Amino acid sequence: MLKTFALCAALLALAPASFAADCRPAPLGDTTLYLRGGLNNWAAQDEQAFEYRCDAYYLNLGAQGRQEFKIADEGWTPALTFGFDAQGRLARGAAVVGNASHDFAGEHTLRLSLATDGSPRLNIGPRAFQPKPPEALTDRAALSTRFDSRSAEFKSPFGAQPQGSEIRFSLGNDVPGLLRATLVIERRRMTGNQEQLAYEPLARIAMTPEPHGLGTGFTARYRFTDIGVYGYWFELETADGRYALQNNKDTIYWTREKGSMGPASIERLPRDLGRLRRYRQTVYAPDFQVPAWARDVVYYDIFPERFRNGDKANDPRPGGGRAQDRYQDHDVEHHARWNEKPFRPGSGDGSDAVYNNDFFGGDLAGVIEKLDYIKSLGANAIYMTPVFRAASNHKYDTADYKNVDPAFGSNADFERLCAEAARRGIRVIPDTSLNHVGADSPYFNRYGNYPAGGAFDNGHINPASPYAGWFSFKPAETDTDRQYQGWVGVSDLPEIDKSSPSFRAYAYGDPDSVTRLWLQRGASGWRMDVAPWVPDDFWREWRQAVKATKPDALTVAETWFDASKFFLGDMFDSTMNYIFRSAVLDYAAGRPAQQMTANLELMREAYPPQAFSALMNLLSSHDQARALHHLGEDSDLALAKRRLRLATFFQMTYPGAPAIYYGDEVGLGGGDDPYSRAPYPWADEGGHPDEALLADFRRLTKLRHDLPVLRHGALSAPLHVDAHVVVLARRDGSTWALTATNNDTEAHTVTVDLPFAAKRLRDALGGKHVAVRDGQIQLTVPPLFGRVLVTP
Numbered sequence: 067m068l069k070t071f072a073l074c075a076a077l078l079a080l081a082p083a084s085f086a087a088d089c090r091p092a093p094l095g096d097t098t099l100y101l102r103g104g105l106n107n108w109a110a111q112d113e114q115a116f117e118y119r120c121d122a123y124y125l126n127l128g129a130q131g132r133q134e135f136k137i138a139d140e141g142w143t144p145a146l147t148f149g150f151d152a153q154g155r156l157a158r159g160a161a162v163v164g165n166a167s168h169d170f171a172g173e174h175t176l177r178l179s180l181a182t183d184g185s186p187r188l189n190i191g192p193r194a195f196q197p198k199p200p201e202a203l204t205d206r207a208a209l210s211t212r213f214d215s216r217s218a219e220f221k222s223p224f225g226a227q228p229q230g231s232e233i234r235f236s237l238g239n240d241v242p243g244l245l246r247a248t249l250v251i252e253r254r255r256m257t258g259n260q261e262q263l264a265y266e267p268l269a270r271i272a273m274t275p276e277p278h279g280l281g282t283g284f285t286a287r288y289r290f291t292d293i294g295v296y297g298y299w300f301e302l303e304t305a306d307g308r309y310a311l312q313n314n315k316d317t318i319y320w321t322r323e324k325g326s327m328g329p330a331s332i333e334r335l336p337r338d339l340g341r342l343r344r345y346r347q348t349v350y351a352p353d354f355q356v357p358a359w360a361r362d363v364v365y366y367d368i369f370p371e372r373f374r375n376g377d378k379a380n381d382p383r384p385g386g387g388r389a390q391d392r393y394q395d396h397d398v399e400h401h402a403r404w405n406e407k408p409f410r411p412g413s414g415d416g417s418d419a420v421y422n423n424d425f426f427g428g429d430l431a432g433v434i435e436k437l438d439y440i441k442s443l444g445a446n447a448i449y450m451t452p453v454f455r456a457a458s459n460h461k462y463d464t465a466d467y468k469n470v471d472p473a474f475g476s477n478a479d480f481e482r483l484c485a486e487a488a489r490r491g492i493r494v495i496p497d498t499s500l501n502h503v504g505a506d507s508p509y510f511n512r513y514g515n516y517p518a519g520g521a522f523d524n525g526h527i528n529p530a531s532p533y534a535g536w537f538s539f540k541p542a543e544t545d546t547d548r549q550y551q552g553w554v555g556v557s558d559l560p561e562i563d564k565s566s567p568s569f570r571a572y573a574y575g576d577p578d579s580v581t582r583l584w585l586q587r588g589a590s591g592w593r594m595d596v597a598p599w600v601p602d603d604f605w606r607e608w609r610q611a612v613k614a615t616k617p618d619a620l621t622v623a624e625t626w627f628d629a630s631k632f633f634l635g636d637m638f639d640s641t642m643n644y645i646f647r648s649a650v651l652d653y654a655a656g657r658p659a660q661q662m663t664a665n666l667e668l669m670r671e672a673y674p675p676q677a678f679s680a681l682m683n684l685l686s687s688h689d690q691a692r693a694l695h696h697l698g699e700d701s702d703l704a705l706a707k708r709r710l711r712l713a714t715f716f717q718m719t720y721p722g723a724p725a726i727y728y729g730d731e732v733g734l735g736g737g738d739d740p741y742s743r744a745p746y747p748w749a750d751e752g753g754h755p756d757e758a759l760l761a762d763f764r765r766l767t768k769l770r771h772d773l774p775v776l777r778h779g780a781l782s783a784p785l786h787v788d789a790h791v792v793v794l795a796r797r798d799g800s801t802w803a804l805t806a807t808n809n810d811t812e813a814h815t816v817t818v819d820l821p822f823a824a825k826r827l828r829d830a831l832g833g834k835h836v837a838v839r840d841g842q843i844q845l846t847v848p849p850l851f852g853r854v855l856v857t858p
Contacts, residue, residue: 089120093180096338097146099123101176103135103165107648110140111317112324117197122179124195129170136165137178137188140322141261148178148186156188163555203332207243207304212280213311213330215345216671216783219279226348226630226674232289233347237273237300237311238280245303247273247284247311252297252344256631259598260322265297265344273300290349293634297344301335308335313343316664319648320626326664327671346630350674354635357591357618360680362777363493364718364767365725366445369688370474371425371459372745373728374432375404381427382473390473393423393457394506394558395513401426404751408740422458426745430475434483437490443731443760444767447493447723449593449622451688453480456504460688460743462595463504463558465516467572467580477587484588493590495620498580500573500608501599502553502561509533510560512546522550522560536562536569553599564604574611581608582615591620593642593682597632598625605637622682628668633677643681643722644690645669651685651696653809654713654850659792663784666720670781679721679778685713686727692742693727694735707733708850711762712809715852718766719805720794721781731763732756765831773830773856775803785818791847793818800857803830806845807852815846827855 100110116123116137137148150164151157166188173193180186203209213235214220222234235249252265273284290296300311311332313325325343336342375381382390384397391398399409399417401424409417409424417424430453440448452461455471470477484494505512510533511520521531525546527539537560538551547557562569574581581592592612597605605623612619623632626644631637645665653662670678685693697709710730717724728734729746732755736742747753770776779796786793790810796803802822808814820841827836827843836843836855847853 092118092123093184094118094146097139099137099139099146099148099178101125101127101135102138103133105129105133105135106317107319108136109317109320110138110322112315113317116176116178117195119195119198122177124178124197125176126173126193126195126197127170127176128173130172132167132169134165134167136162141263142259143261148188156186158184158186201334203334205243205304205306205309206241207239208302208306208309208332210239210241211244211247211300211302211311211332212238213300215327215330216667225671226350226633227290228352228354229293229349230289230291230352231349232287234285234287235273235298235300236278237284238278239283240281242282243304244282244284245305247303248301249273249286249288250299250301251288254295254297254344254346254631256295257602260627263322264340268296270301290347293349293351293636295630295634296347296349298347299342299344300330302332309333310335310342313345315343316668318628318665318668319645321628321645323628326668328664328667346628346672348630348633348672348674350633351635354633354674354676356639356676356680357620359493359618360620360640360723361721363447363680363723364445364770365447365449365495365682365684365723366440366443367684367687367725367727368433368448368450369428369460369728369743370430370433370450370453371428371461372408372743373428374436374746374748375427375429376431376433376435377429377475378427380429380473380475382425388472389455390425390471392515393420394515396420396423399424404745405747405753406745408743410740422460422740424740425459425473427473428745429473430470430479430483434479434486437483437486437492441490441492442764443726444764444771445726446491447495447590448487449495449497449682449725451497452499452595453496454498457506458504458558462499463502463506464498465504465507465509467498468578468583480584481587484590488588494588495591495593495622496584496589497593497595499595500562500580500604501564501596502559503536505558505560509536512560532568535566538563553596561599564600570604570607574608579611581611585612585616585619589619590616591622591639593622593624594638595624597623597638597641598627602631602637605632609637620680628672630672633674635674638677640677640680640682640723642687642725643669643683644687646681646683646717646720646722647685647687647690650713650716651693653792653807654709654716655697656709656809658789659787659809660789663787663792667783675780681722682725683717683720683722684725684727685710685717686730686742688727688743689739690742691737692735693730694733695737695742699735703733703735706735707756707759709809711759712807712850712852714763714766716805716807718770719776719852719854721779721796724767724770726763732760769830769854773803773854774798775801775856776805776854779803782821785821786816788814788816790814791816793845795821797822802857804843804845804855805852806847806855808847808849811849813846813849815844817842817844822857824857826858828858830854830856 099116101114102108116125139146149162151161175195177189249271251269256263271286273286302309316326382398411419455466508516514524521533543549551561553559553561621638623638623641625641629641649662649665697706699706736744775798779798793806
């Protein structure tokens with residue numbers, strides 16, 4: 067299926083002129099295709115962009131092991147997306163049902179060709195393609211022009227700003243020849259999961275020449291009168307041509323747009339302005355408030371089915387005849403032992419062919435039983451994945467939004483959990499999806515497990531159903547799975563039409579709506595699943611219902627990319643911070659510190675400070691391989707645990723709300739779903755929790771709680787960043803703290819200039835005091851760990 071083409075590629079690379087007669091224009095025009103897969107977090111990265119040459123699209127790629135991927139443009143345009151069809155062949159567009167895959171071993175060249183009918187063919191062989199080198203810039207006037215969005219010399223004030231703010235933009239240049247400079251302001255539009263992203267022209271402002279520290283300067287000011295996310299860049303003109311002074315090429319995890327902001331890069335003005343890398347400016351509502359308690363939170367993230375079995379009587383069991391004993395039209399599977407691996411169909415583990423129907427028996431009674439343990443860990447908030455009635459073990463296929471699943475207990479158990487947690491100073495934040503429901507639900511009722519009245523009773527469209535307007539149907543389709551819209555094509559999850567007035571009333575409008583009901587039952591807020599797939603106006607109305615019901619309730623979005631558009635004061639307070647997760651885990655695994663700080667600095671600049679200090683900063687989740695797995699548990703478990711301790715140190719000393727995924731604190735590992743959802747290894751169930759690692763976690767959460775500066779302190783730009791060591795400064799009133807981390811296996815000593823006056827600094831973890839001399843400190847950072855120094 068994926069055959070080599072070394073000879074063809076070698077000939078093309080060595081003698082392209084000989085192919086001139088056979089060359090044809092790029093069949094996809096100016097479209098740039100990217101290889102997007104697990105090796106790059108499915109992002110469209112310049113390093114994995116195909117280059118069209120003569121008759122095909124080529125990419126050189128270095129990779130190891132089996133890789134899953136698709137080939138697509140930046141926006142995942144369906145007609146420009148290539149993957150495997152149902153037969154495991156390369157296809158494009160609607161025929162794509164899965165990822166392509168290949169076993170790599172080092173350097174390869176990928177060649178994607180399109181037949182005259184548009185059908186694709188992908189060949190993978192030894193590296194043999196010579197890419198076209200980029201055009202060199204020699205215009206000294208353009209090359210010497212400077213801008214840095216994080217320096218007051220070039221932009222003031224810094225970062226996200228409230229509506230109505232005027233911002234000054236300045237350029238500096240120390241070489242004559244810059245004739246004109248124009249500040250270009252654009253309004254950013256982004257919908258869905260970044261599928262639609264565009265910039266609309268708003269203003270072009272001629273910049274005024276004036277003296278600058280570099281010599282010549284250009285300045286312009288702009289007042290942002292409406293909330294939103296804006297783009298800006300600078301058009302330069304010299305005697306040699308026109309240029310774009312724009313964002314850099316740094317890749318931001320999960321985010322379609324390139325650039326971490328900070329120092330600008332210069333390129334010739336492209337014909338297609340869509341190729342520009344805009345700086346982004348967030349402008350938020352002046353009255354945007356986040357609950358004050360949010361920045362003091364340490365979350366404990368629980369997947370209830372796998373945390374603790376507190377009531378064995380409600381365990382799902384095959385053939386039991388109760389609601390929790392069936393999965394759609396199948397029996398459930400029940401694990402005989404608590405510490406077994408989760409089942410994965412096709413793995414040879416003896417399970418059936420059905421996904422998400424295996425159960426261990428975790429429930430709300432188990433969470434209540436372990437509240438004292440959670441408190442002893444230092445957590446003061448519980449985030450739980452859904453607990454409402456649903457067929458699966460993950461419960462995102464909601465069957466009843468208003469009642470707890472019988473395998474988890476009862477509504478009274480939820481209220482008791484909230485009350486008992488509150489007695490211990492712990493808040494409870496539930497989770498649900500208002501984007502889709504389960505096919506096996508009274509709303510849809512595909513399998514007839516509920517009384518007649520669903521919108522798809524027994525696999526037949528029911529126009530008379532009170533829920534019929536919640537869904538989109540395709541009566542002409544003959545395949546049952548295709549007669550309705552499943553979320554991202556998953557037929558188990560019928561997608562809701564979020565514009566339905568009936569659904570909006572049920573979700574948040576009615577006095578007993580889903581949103582209001584659980585807040586009234588004791589929840590302290592909501593985490594909302596797949597937030598980007600729900601329209602913005604839905605979330606705006608939903609937020610009003612949340613805050614009207616419980617003014618200090620916290621609203622958390624599930625977004626994986628740059629979440630700026632959700633932090634304008636009209637939608638969410640916080641997000642699950644997957645950018646943080648990826649950046650910190652890669653740093654802890656040994657990647658250069660500069661890569662981490664670029665991603666983190668983007669958020670410091672793009673997010674309003676009240677949201678930035680409340681971000682749910684996770685390292686593991688039910689949707690990703692656990693941190694310990696990412697850090698190499700399969701090759702060196704002891705080293706992986708040291709790296710996890712480093713990542714947790716960084717997490718506990720950084721702004722935002724750290725989130726501990728159940729079991730991480732005792733060394734629970736596991737790869738991708740379902741193994742990231744393994745049971746907590748309780749000793750009384752035969753497990754072997756790592757007590758030493760648990761003690762480290764407790765020490766670090768205590769450090770965070772003991773030092774308000776780590777929770778409340780403002781963060782400035784890094785004081786020091788090299789390949790291994792990062793030193794950050796935090797300020798809370800007159801108190802300062804320095805945090806330093808080192809991802810090398812050897813200690814490093816660095817010299818740091820202090821932004822404050824002091825004679826000595828106290829080591830908050832019990833080490834020696836550090837003397838200050840001439841405004842500097844010499845700091846030794848231990849291997850795979852860090853230090854916290856505070857003013858006396």
